[in-house]
Amino acid sequence: MEPGVRQGDWILVAALGRRPRVGEIVLARDPRARERLVMKRVAAVSERACTLLGDHPEESTDSRQFGPVALADVLGRAVFRYAPRGRIGRLEGRR
Amino acid sequence: MLARLLRPSVTAYAHCDLPCGIYDPEQARIEAESCYKTIEKYNASSDEHFKARAILVKEERAELAKHHIDVLWSDYFKPEHVQKYPEITDLCWKAAKQASKVKQSLDPGEARTLIELIDKIADVWTKAGGPQATRMPRAVGARA
Numbered sequence: 001m002e003p004g005v006r007q008g009d010w011i012l013v014a015a016l017g018r019r020p021r022v023g024e025i026v027l028a029r030d031p032r033a034r035e036r037l038v039m040k041r042v043a044a045v046s047e048r049a050c051t052l053l054g055d056h057p058e059e060s061t062d063s064r065q066f067g068p069v070a071l072a073d074v075l076g077r078a079v080f081r082y083a084p085r086g087r088i089g090r091l092e093g094r095r
Numbered sequence: 096m097l098a099r100l101l102r103p104s105v106t107a108y109a110h111c112d113l114p115c116g117i118y119d120p121e122q123a124r125i126e127a128e129s130c131y132k133t134i135e136k137y138n139a140s141s142d143e144h145f146k147a148r149a150i151l152v153k154e155e156r157a158e159l160a161k162h163h164i165d166v167l168w169s170d171y172f173k174p175e176h177v178q179k180y181p182e183i184t185d186l187c188w189k190a191a192k193q194a195s196k197v198k199q200s201l202d203p204g205e206a207r208t209l210i211e212l213i214d215k216i217a218d219v220w221t222k223a224g225g226p227q228a229t230r231m232p233r234a235v236g237a238r239a
Contacts, residue, residue, distance in 0.1 A: 010103050027107050037107040057175045059228060064174065082101065 001025070004055045004091070005039055010083035011091070013076035020050050020074050024093035028052060029073040031066045038062075039078060041094075050074060118171040118229040120217035123163035123190075127213055129156040130197050131206035138201065154198050160209065161194035167216060171229065180219045190216060 004025055005011065013027045020026050020042045030036040040052035040062050049068035054060020063069065078091045130153050137149040168187035177184055190212040197205050220226075 010101070011107075030108070037105060039107040057173065 001039055001041070001054050001056070001060065004041060005078065005081075006087070008084065009081050009087065011039070011078050012080040012082060014079045015076050016074060019071060020045055020077065021093065025078040025091055026050075026052065026074050027076045027078060028069050029075065031069055031073070034073075037075070045071075116229060117231070118167055118220070118225065120163075120167060120213055120220050120225075123160045123167070124210060124213045124217070126156045126160035126163065127194075127197070127206060127209045129153075130160065131203055131210065134201055134203045134206055138203070150201075153201075157194050157198040157209075160197070160213070161191050164190045164194060164213070164216070167220070171220070171225070172223075176219070176223050180222065183216070183219045186212060186216050186219065 016026070022042050022045060025039060025041050027037055027039050030038045038052070040054055040060075042050050043053040043063070044051040046068070049070050051063040051068055053064070054062045080090055081087055133149050133153040133156065137146050137153070140146055140149070164187055168191070172183055172187070190209065193205070193209040193212055197209050220229075
């Protein structure tokens with residue numbers, strides 16, 4: 001997910017309470033192993049599922065491998081990075 | 096204390112393949128080299144028991160080579176790689192088929208062809224940045 005999110009980032013995730021929007025970074029269950037959580041960017045949203053993609057397509061494992069993610073499995077939206085200190089800041093959605 | 100309070104309560108994966116993300120065509124090459132050498136030894140021997148074992152080992156190694164080629168193809172290479180290096184689709188397909196051929200054959204030439212195809216896959220893997228992205232660096236000086 002670099003450069004959006006890096007290994008070791010501490011991130012505040014807000015409950016979604018609405019449908020995810022294209023461009024925002026979300027926390028979701030990995031459809032291949034549900035106890036595992038992934039953080040990816042929303043690329044498309046349909047009626048019941050969304051497509052999640054990493055920011056770095058050549059390296060990322062995302063919906064291209066694990067398929068669409070059910071909306072019920074999208075747990076929240078990444079809103080703020082509070083560590084490490086040099087990278088503190090709001091996480092902007094982008095398209 | 097404060098750090099402990101602030102530490103995130105769950106860990107999410109934003110990167111990395113599910114198993115390990117380590118890929119290297121060398122793994123397939125070693126199995127293909129085994130096939131080559133085993134066929135050589137088979138042809139040089141007149142001991143029927145040894146020859147029977149050689150065939151068994153060769154078929155097993157060829158199957159492993161095929162497996163490692165398939166792992167590269169289905170797990171490592173991504174659509175972006177195919178776009179940049181369109182020859183990779185055909186190379187992996189040919190190499191997997193060649194591994195089947197080596198399984199059936201006792202001709203060292205077939206094993207040689209398999210090694211060459213794996214080398215071509217390795218070229219693409221290297222161009223795609225595989226050595227840096229999918230292997231761990233060696234300890235300095237561990238290999239002269």
